[in-house]
Amino acid sequence: xxxxxxxIFLENKPGGLxxxxxxxKDAGINIRALSxxxxxxFGILRLIVDNVARAKEVLNAAGFAVGKTHVVAxxxxxxxxxxxxILELLTGSGINVxxxxxxVERSGENAVIIFRFDSTDQAIDVLLKAGFTVLxxxxxxxx
Amino acid sequence: MIYNEEFETLPREAVEAxxxxxxxxxxxxxxxxxxxxxxxxxxxxxxxxxxRSLDDLKRLPFTVKQDLRDxxxxxxxxxxxxxxxxxxxxxxxxxxxxxxxxTKRDVDTWATLMARSFAAAGLTxxxxxxxxxxxxLFTGGLGAHYGAEKLGASVIPMSGGSTKKQIMLLQDxxxxxxxxxxSYLLFLAEAGKEMGVDMKALxxxxxxxxxxxWSERMRAxxxxxxxxxxxNIYGLSEVMGPGVAMExxxxxxxxxxxxxxxxxxxxxxxxxEVLPYGETGELVFTTITKEAFPLIRxxxxxxxxxxPEVCTCGRTFVRMERxxxxxxxxxxxxxxxxFPSQIESVIMEIxxxxxxxxxxxxxEGSLDTLEIQVEVSERVFSDEIRGLQSLEKxxxxxxxxxxxxxxKVKLVEPKSLQRFEGxxxxxxxxxxx
Numbered sequence: 001x002x003x004x005x006x007x008i009f010l011e012n013k014p015g016g017l018x019x020x021x022x023x024x025k026d027a028g029i030n031i032r033a034l035s036x037x038x039x040x041x042f043g044i045l046r047l048i049v050d051n052v053a054r055a056k057e058v059l060n061a062a063g064f065a066v067g068k069t070h071v072v073a074x075x076x077x078x079x080x081x082x083x084x085x086i087l088e089l090l091t092g093s094g095i096n097v098x099x100x101x102x103x104v105e106r107s108g109e110n111a112v113i114i115f116r117f118d119s120t121d122q123a124i125d126v127l128l129k130a131g132f133t134v135l136x137x138x139x140x141x142x143x
Numbered sequence: 144m145i146y147n148e149e150f151e152t153l154p155r156e157a158v159e160a161x162x163x164x165x166x167x168x169x170x171x172x173x174x175x176x177x178x179x180x181x182x183x184x185x186x187x188x189x190x191x192x193x194x195r196s197l198d199d200l201k202r203l204p205f206t207v208k209q210d211l212r213d214x215x216x217x218x219x220x221x222x223x224x225x226x227x228x229x230x231x232x233x234x235x236x237x238x239x240x241x242x243x244x245x246t247k248r249d250v251d252t253w254a255t256l257m258a259r260s261f262a263a264a265g266l267t268x269x270x271x272x273x274x275x276x277x278x279x280l281f282t283g284g285l286g287a288h289y290g291a292e293k294l295g296a297s298v299i300p301m302s303g304g305s306t307k308k309q310i311m312l313l314q315d316x317x318x319x320x321x322x323x324x325x326s327y328l329l330f331l332a333e334a335g336k337e338m339g340v341d342m343k344a345l346x347x348x349x350x351x352x353x354x355x356x357w358s359e360r361m362r363a364x365x366x367x368x369x370x371x372x373x374x375n376i377y378g379l380s381e382v383m384g385p386g387v388a389m390e391x392x393x394x395x396x397x398x399x400x401x402x403x404x405x406x407x408x409x410x411x412x413x414x415x416e417v418l419p420y421g422e423t424g425e426l427v428f429t430t431i432t433k434e435a436f437p438l439i440r441x442x443x444x445x446x447x448x449x450x451p452e453v454c455t456c457g458r459t460f461v462r463m464e465r466x467x468x469x470x471x472x473x474x475x476x477x478x479x480x481x482f483p484s485q486i487e488s489v490i491m492e493i494x495x496x497x498x499x500x501x502x503x504x505x506x507e508g509s510l511d512t513l514e515i516q517v518e519v520s521e522r523v524f525s526d527e528i529r530g531l532q533s534l535e536k537x538x539x540x541x542x543x544x545x546x547x548x549x550x551k552v553k554l555v556e557p558k559s560l561q562r563f564e565g566x567x568x569x570x571x572x573x574x575x576x
Contacts, residue, residue, distance in 0.1 A: 005526070009524050067521065
C-alpha cells in the first residue's frame, strides 16, 4: 500500500529547480505531486512521478543526488475536519508525521494527501482499520 | 632597550663562531640520542664530525613536519621524559598533533627570547602586557606569558575570546601593550568601537602581533584604528614558539632572528639548494641550544628572505622579511594552522561522504572565515531537512574538535565542484590581506 517518492538535493541557486523539471520533461515524465522543503542553503524537492525508476535514472544522469522514500497516499474527505480526523487518529496511535503535502488531483470526491510517517507500516495498518482509503502506488502514479 | 646586549650585538664573526660551536654540540647530541637522526645522517652519509664549518650545515638532511608525525608523540625528544617539564602541541590530521617538549632550561631560554622580543618593542618592567594569545597546547599564550614575567612586566593572561571582557580590561587595567594575531586586534578595535569605546584613547602603545601572515596595509590600518605601533613577531611551535624572530621598534623593517639560538637558511623549496642572502625562498631552521627537542634543518614552509644589512637598532642578528606566503597548502585561519588534508580526513571519516570538497577562505570585517563545501552523495542524502542539517553539524563539530577551527559547512550538489587531474586546488582564498 506504500507509494514511492523520489527526493532530490538542491542547492539554493538560480536554475536549480528548472534543471530538474527540464530533465523530467525531456524524458516524458509527468509530475503528479510535489513539495519543496528548504533552508537558507539547500532544499529538498520531493516528487511523486508516473515513472519512479526512469525518473531516478534521468536525474542521476543529470548529476543529482536522488533518494527514494516510502510514503503513504491517503484519501481525505474533502470537508471541514477531513484532515483533522486522520491526524487525530495517528496522534492517538503515537505515530509521528515527518512531513506531508497535498496531491494535485482529487480521487473522486476526496482529496489526496501524501504522508511520510516515522513508522510507515503501522500507520497504514491504523488507517485501514479506521476505514480510511490508502491508495496503492500504481494508483497514485496514474492519478 | 636591548635585553641581552652581550649576545644581540655580537660582531658577526663572533655570532658565527658561537653558532658553529653550538651546532657541533647539538649535531653530535642528536646523533647519539635520537634514533631518527642517526638513521637520517647515516643514510645521507654524513657524520657529526663532518660539521667543521657553518657551511657544512648544508650536508645535513632536512627534517619535515611528517617526520614529527611519524615519531609521534615523543620519538624525537633527545632527553628522557623525567627532564621534560612542558609539552605543547599543534593540531594534526584527525587528532594526531605534532608534539613538542621543553626542559626547564628550554622554558627559560624561550622566556628570555620573548623578553628580548618585548624589549625590542620598547617594553620594560613598567609596562602592562595584555596577552590575548590562546593559552593551552598552543604555544602563543604561555610563550608570551613567561616572556612578559621574565621581563618583569605585569601580564594579563587574557587568552582569546570573551570580547566584551577584553574591551573592559583594556579600558580598566590600562595595558600599554597587547599580544595577539593582527586580525584579532582589528576585530577587537571594531568591537570596541561598536561598544562606543574610543579605542585610540586606550593606554595601548604597542602591539606584538603574529601567528598569521599579514601585510603593511594591515599594519597601517591597525596603527590608525588604535593609535599604536604594530610590530611583527615570528615563531613556530616546532622550533620554539613565538619569539624566534622579532621586529625592533627602531627599524620596523624585518624581524631579527635570535641567531645565538637558531641558524636560519633560505632554500629553494623545489631543489633544496641553499640560496644566498637576499634571495627569496623557504625558511629553514636549526635549533642550536634546545635540549628536549632539537631540530636539524627543519623546513618551515614559510617563504621569506634574509636581510644581512646592519640595523639601526644596533642588533647584529640577521633579519627576515615579513613572511610572504607558504611553499605548501597550509592555511592560517584566525591563527590556527589548517591543512586541507586535515579537513579531508575529517570528511572521509564520515561514512558515505566522498572526498569532493572545497574550502572557501574569506575575511568578514577583520576575522577569517572558513567555509567547507562538501558534495552530498546519494549515500548520505536524506529526504528530511534535519537529516542533512545533522550531517552539516557533524562535519562542523568534527572540524572544531580535531582542528580547533570553526567552519561553516555548506552542502552542495553532486559533481558541482571542480574535478582535478593531478594536484587538486581545494582552496579558494578570497582574503586580501
